[in-house]
Amino acid sequence: MVYTSKSEKETYAIARSLAKEAKGGDIFLLSGDLGGGKTTFARGFCNALGIKEIITSPTFVVMKNYVLFPSKNGISEVAHADCYRVNEIESIGLAEYMNRPDVVLLIEWPEMISSFLPQKAKKINFEYINEATRKIEVE
Numbered sequence: 281m282v283y284t285s286k287s288e289k290e291t292y293a294i295a296r297s298l299a300k301e302a303k304g305g306d307i308f309l310l311s312g313d314l315g316g317g318k319t320t321f322a323r324g325f326c327n328a329l330g331i332k333e334i335i336t337s338p339t340f341v342v343m344k345n346y347v348l349f350p351s352k353n354g355i356s357e358v359a360h361a362d363c364y365r366v367n368e369i370e371s372i373g374l375a376e377y378m379n380r381p382d383v384v385l386l387i388e389w390p391e392m393i394s395s396f397l398p399q400k401a402k403k404i405n406f407e408y409i410n411e412a413t414r415k416i417e418v419e
Contacts, residue, residue, distance in 0.1 A: 283416040284409075291317050294416055295324030298404075302329070304354035304382040307398065309390035312406030317414045318388045321406070322360050325386060329355060338362040338388070343374065356382040364389040 285291040298308070308325075310318040323335040331346045338344045343361040359377045366374075366389075377383045378398065390397055407415040 281418045285414045285416055286412055288320055291320045292324030295321045296328035299325045299328035302384050307385040307401040309401050309403045310388045313408040316406030316408045318406050322386045326358055355384050358384045360386045362388045363392040366392055
């Protein structure tokens, strides 16, 4: 499915629709251009699950965790990772989260750790078209 988003609000709506279908154990690979909307998508996704915390890019901390209470659709936690500077998943504890059936993973820059990723992961590509427009392709 290919979407065209012309605003942050539209990117949130796309993320919300995918969050409604998400279940524990899902892994979403967020690839694409800098400024393509990956973190905006993550913010909309987490907010749709009821996470009230401010969702920011995990660029400098590498991974942020958000606990859902109460859990929703078998999801008790969302782990949001930025793997741009990561060579192996053990260094940030990501492997632990990949095997937890109650966690949803949102992984930005998954191409940096592609050899560690399971085939079942859902791929979402973000393309920066211009200041107001993004192309979002969900495989």
